Amino acid sequence: AQKITQTQPGMFVQEKEAVTLDCTYDTSDQSYGLFWYKQPSSGEMIFLIYQGSYDEQNATEGRYSLNFQKARKSANLVVSASQLGDSAMYFCAMRRRGDMRFGAGTRLTVKP
């Protein structure tokens, strides 16, 4: 069964610093996709970044980058130059054969 693990219930980061949010996954499939979503207090899930299992380069989208280590089955999100508006829940997700599974989430708090 596919499983997504986010071991950090909460993380704090100083404004303008970088922070890494951890995500590990478990699958025996070779083809899968990894996603990160941001959920602010309003509740909407906002897509941040995608990494395909066959992508050789780490994905980047603006201040977000995904540190993909396939052999270790980890897909950590790096948020650089943190802003106060980055404070939110962050969810890692994996899609395998059309089935999407989410981790429990990490609450990121950016301190001024």
Add this chain to the structure above:
Amino acid sequence: SQTIHQWPATLVQPVGSPLSLECTVEGTSNPNLYWYRQAAGRGLQLLFYSVGIGQISSEVPQNLSASRPQDRQFILSSKKLLLSDSGFYLCAWSARDRVKNIQYFGAGTRLSVL
């Protein structure tokens, strides 16, 4: 551009009452559609997904049902709500892109069953 609408934003319903949550997508055709539920402080649980009109797959047995009467309309229903149905319900869509299949979410409906 594509947009997804969900309503209502909040809903308070008594136990045993019916439920109907609606989700519509604009700016795309033949989307995959999804209903998720999020319990307080938890991740998302997939309830239903649909790849076309009238085609519904259920992930979790429960007293909820889903229907897709039109290509871009997805409805979540219940005949009799339970206390355990309280939660945050999110609708999502994705394009028929087999490579990425990125799901885009609506603003959600916060349901309280009392």
